[in-house]
Amino acid sequence: MSRIFIPLDSAAVAVGADEVAAAIAEAHPEAEIVRTGSRGMHWLEPMVEVETAEGRVAYGPVSLADVDSLLEADLMAAGAHDLRLGRPEDLPFLQDQERLTFARCGITDPLSVTDYETHGGLEGVKKATGMSAEAICQEVMTSGLRGRGGAAFPAGIKWNTVSGANADQKYIVCNADEGDSGTFADRMIMEGDPLLLVEGMVIAGLGCGATKGYIYLRSEYPIAKRVLGQAIEQAYKHGLLGDDVMGSGKAFHLEVFMGAGAYICGEETSLLESLEGKRGQVRAKPPLPALEGLNGKPTLVHNVISLCAVPTILAKGGAFYRDLGMGRSTGTMPFQLAGNIKQGGLVEKAFGVTLKALVEDFGGGTRSGRPVKAVQVGGPLGAYIPPSRFDMPMDYETFAKIGAGVGHGGIVVFDDTADMAAQAKYAFDFCAHESCGKCTPCRIGAVRGSEVMAKVIAGENRETNLTLIEDLLEVMEDGSLCAMGGMTPVPVKSILDYFPEAVGRGTAKGGE
Amino acid sequence: MIDLPGGRSHLLPKYVLELSTKNEKGATVAANTVQPCSNTEDDPITAFVSETGGLMHALNALQARDGYIDAALVPKLAKAFNITKAEVKGVISFYDDFTKAPKGKHVVRICQAEACQAVGSRSLTAHTLEKLGIGLGDTTPDGHVTVEAVYCLGLCATGPAVMIDGHVKGRVAPADLDPILDAAEAEA
Numbered sequence: 001m002s003r004i005f006i007p008l009d010s011a012a013v014a015v016g017a018d019e020v021a022a023a024i025a026e027a028h029p030e031a032e033i034v035r036t037g038s039r040g041m042h043w044l045e046p047m048v049e050v051e052t053a054e055g056r057v058a059y060g061p062v063s064l065a066d067v068d069s070l071l072e073a074d075l076m077a078a079g080a081h082d083l084r085l086g087r088p089e090d091l092p093f094l095q096d097q098e099r100l101t102f103a104r105c106g107i108t109d110p111l112s113v114t115d116y117e118t119h120g121g122l123e124g125v126k127k128a129t130g131m132s133a134e135a136i137c138q139e140v141m142t143s144g145l146r147g148r149g150g151a152a153f154p155a156g157i158k159w160n161t162v163s164g165a166n167a168d169q170k171y172i173v174c175n176a177d178e179g180d181s182g183t184f185a186d187r188m189i190m191e192g193d194p195l196l197l198v199e200g201m202v203i204a205g206l207g208c209g210a211t212k213g214y215i216y217l218r219s220e221y222p223i224a225k226r227v228l229g230q231a232i233e234q235a236y237k238h239g240l241l242g243d244d245v246m247g248s249g250k251a252f253h254l255e256v257f258m259g260a261g262a263y264i265c266g267e268e269t270s271l272l273e274s275l276e277g278k279r280g281q282v283r284a285k286p287p288l289p290a291l292e293g294l295n296g297k298p299t300l301v302h303n304v305i306s307l308c309a310v311p312t313i314l315a316k317g318g319a320f321y322r323d324l325g326m327g328r329s330t331g332t333m334p335f336q337l338a339g340n341i342k343q344g345g346l347v348e349k350a351f352g353v354t355l356k357a358l359v360e361d362f363g364g365g366t367r368s369g370r371p372v373k374a375v376q377v378g379g380p381l382g383a384y385i386p387p388s389r390f391d392m393p394m395d396y397e398t399f400a401k402i403g404a405g406v407g408h409g410g411i412v413v414f415d416d417t418a419d420m421a422a423q424a425k426y427a428f429d430f431c432a433h434e435s436c437g438k439c440t441p442c443r444i445g446a447v448r449g450s451e452v453m454a455k456v457i458a459g460e461n462r463e464t465n466l467t468l469i470e471d472l473l474e475v476m477e478d479g480s481l482c483a484m485g486g487m488t489p490v491p492v493k494s495i496l497d498y499f500p501e502a503v504g505r506g507t508a509k510g511g512e
Numbered sequence: 513m514i515d516l517p518g519g520r521s522h523l524l525p526k527y528v529l530e531l532s533t534k535n536e537k538g539a540t541v542a543a544n545t546v547q548p549c550s551n552t553e554d555d556p557i558t559a560f561v562s563e564t565g566g567l568m569h570a571l572n573a574l575q576a577r578d579g580y581i582d583a584a585l586v587p588k589l590a591k592a593f594n595i596t597k598a599e600v601k602g603v604i605s606f607y608d609d610f611t612k613a614p615k616g617k618h619v620v621r622i623c624q625a626e627a628c629q630a631v632g633s634r635s636l637t638a639h640t641l642e643k644l645g646i647g648l649g650d651t652t653p654d655g656h657v658t659v660e661a662v663y664c665l666g667l668c669a670t671g672p673a674v675m676i677d678g679h680v681k682g683r684v685a686p687a688d689l690d691p692i693l694d695a696a697e698a699e700a
Contacts, residue, residue, distance in 0.1 A: 010666060010667060011669065014682030014683075043670075179664055181625030181626040181628070181668060182626060183664075214564075220665050220675075223680070257565060258568070258569075260568065260575075260607035260610060261608035275568075276564065276565050277565040277567035277603070278603060279603055279606040280607070281606075338627040338630075338668030339626065339628075339629075339630035412627045414630045418630065423626070430663070433663075434663070436606075
């Protein structure tokens with residue numbers, strides 16, 4: 001019996017994967033159609049793969065209009081066709097990656113525990129059940145893993161703090177409120193390999209002594225919501241979740257908690273407020289969530305990708321993970337190529353890969369075919385970087401040096417038609433829309449910033465108003481309670497530095 | 513079936529027109545509308561009182577059931593959760609997903625964030641609003657279509673992205689939305 005693989009990933013469904021799957025199923029009712037995650041080559045979606053004796057053969061991008069000709073070309077026997085791509089693993093985009101977290105994404109059935117285990121899943125949790133909590137935390141410490149949500153805080157320190165805290169109840173909270181534009185790694189792994197997240201959270205529970213976990217998921221991800229719910233059901237059925245996790249005698253229970261459309265809830269204390277049923281307003285720190293988090297109890301809050309790195313760290317050892325990457329940026333990072341890019345998608349690489357390699361070699365330049373003007377790295381609070389800086393290696397320290405951040409690994413490409421002054425105004429507008437309102441520099445500063453930037457764009461007292469903006473940026477950066485107001489200056493400053501002509505000023509920093 | 517150029521026929525409104533369901537009050541609920549975690553058969557006001565963050569579940573459930581949060585329910589929610597009416601209102605007004613009035617029969621959410629801006633979401637938004645003669649966040653006078661901003665659908669390599677009645681669409685050109693909007697507008 002022929003097996004056909006078609007992604008259920010949102011990016012594939014958004015360009016017609018469901019309709020293609022339905023059309024193939026109608027023509028070949030005998031074929032088994034497996035809905036997988038996406039391989040992460042989004043310009044080739046919907047990508048259809050067929051199983052052959054020599055491995056899978058891919059076709060893409062397959063539109064509904066192509067299905068008839070594909071079937072005539074004997075898709076079931078991997079026949080020749082203009083859209084035939086050959087074996088996906090042989091495509092340079094995939095060949096040049098170092099996939100650990102995304103090793104199974106696009107290959108396995110996301111809802112099959114058997115498939116998961118056959119492809120290396122559950123190895124980490126099996127090891128963890130035979131280890132002490134201290135030893136589990138030590139392995140994470142050794143790996144050098146840092147929070148992948150944006151703050152890059154050393155995970156091992158957080159684990160030790162929660163593990164060492166005495167409490168009748170502790171929690172593991174997964175931050176799946178992936179609101180940064182240009183990022184979709186969390187969504188892809190939750191849709192394509194949700195059991196990996198479940199396994200990572202179970203290991204965190206064992207390491208920290210927590211018995212209850214929540215995945216705080218944004219409402220903009222309905223497909224992830226469905227897949228996660230079904231995966232958790234399977235995990236309970238197979239003993240990965242429940243009162244006796246993998247025969248360890250220890251309990252871990254997990255549920256998905258739906259957000260309601262607030263970007264700020266990606267900030268960990270705001271997320272905890274929301275999880276308690278309140279307005280998602282930021283809390284002052286201390287107390288740290290690791291000691292007083294959800295319901296006042298010790299809580300480990302981690303981004304999806306941080307938790308998804310954990311099963312690999314336990315299975316292969318912290319040292320294996322630490323030896324990838326550069327300097328204090330250890331392991332791999334799923335970079336996401338987005339915006340005006342020819343070959344957009346997900347590239348998992350060890351830290352140290354350059355922006356140039358990502359944008360030009362993997363990405364193939366812009367989708368429009370025009371020259372690149374800027375890339376915004378790390379979401380709406382990230383810097384706009386000009387091509388003259390594309391030799392920068394992607395690591396936390398290099399980016400910090402120029403006042404930028406790697407963030408959650410999103411890279412949004414803009415071509416030469418981009419209006420950088422408009423982007424600077426947008427940074428303020430976005431902050432004004434998403435500010436939780438608790439602190440003044442963010443709540444009022446964002447609104448004033450937008451108003452003053454509008455005057456700059458209109459050519460009104462330009463230099464005076466730009467000085468005012470620079471002053472405002474300093475206040476926001478130093479006086480805001482969290483990164484929302486504190487980092488909104490990052491994109492604005494980068495535009496003033498690298499694209500001064502956009503605001504009617506002289507030459508860019510560095511003289512280019 | 514209408515043919516769209518560039519193999520874009522999948523953008524036709526078959527979801528919009530077939531998969532949407534009517535709830536008991538007659539409001540359209542997209543087939544993919546996010547449902548709360550559990551206990552959907554019970555009264556959403558009281559079903560989640562003992563759960564962590566139960567008010568969020570209750571409000572998500574009410575929004576899904578009614579298409580908005582009826583102001584008349586605020587005192588009931590306050591009583592059930594043992595908090596003040598002001599606190600309930602505060603939570604409702606904080607989150608974009610909770611609305612105080614019903615939306616149009618069809619809801620078109622167009623991504624306004626950077627990755628979609630880089631591939632033309634601003635002109636897609638302008639085209640849509642001009643065609644319908646409304647502003648962003650507004651509903652057509654006949655109540656058929658609401659157009660909203662959304663900040664990222666996670667489709668950043670296949671933008672511009674839109675969500676129509678809970679269903680995601682990528683690589684959307686202005687001309688692709690026209691037949692969908694026409695069909696939604698023509699619907700009785």
